[in-house]
Amino acid sequence: MEKQTSDWNKNTKKNTIRLFRWTMAWVLTLAIATFGRLYIWESNTLLSLIAIGVNFAIGIGYIFANKHHLRGLDELQQKIQLEAMALSLSVGIVSGLTYSLLAQAKLVHPHAEISNLIILMGITYSIGIFLGNRRYK
């Protein structure tokens, strides 16, 4: 029993570290793909393609690491994650489409970037995690 349980704790820690590494790698390659074109290789299409391809490939690894991490959590943690993701997704969809409708009706200046939506979803996800942890404290 002791060995099993320490294995579970060890696996959870390992999954978290793995997810952290994949996240960092994805963020780093995203930054390279974004700013490399602007400040390093400029109009070199091949280098841009390579940077985007590497970022995409690492993104796939990040998705699997995230999935692995979620499956390794216990049932309460999974519930907290599910509720936070549901909040984030629904706020993202509703806000994004509302903004799109406002832009089509020419009621707002249509200059929102995809990054604005990602920031909104990230913030609502963090709020969801905070609220979930507080609820089940």
Add this chain to the structure above:
Amino acid sequence: MKNRLKVLRAERDWTQADLATALEVTRQTINAIETGKFDPSLPLAFKAARLFGLKIEDVFQDEVTS
């Protein structure tokens, strides 16, 4: 759903962390179950009952009264 986890744990002089480790969940989960904020799944409930050497109904009880 009511449960006797806290009592059973105290009888054995186990902390929440001890029970969490034995059931392969976090201490937060044990606390949430003990305080009635979270109902465990059937597999986790059976695992807890098995750990205490009891039947599942001796650990968890339905709160609905007829």
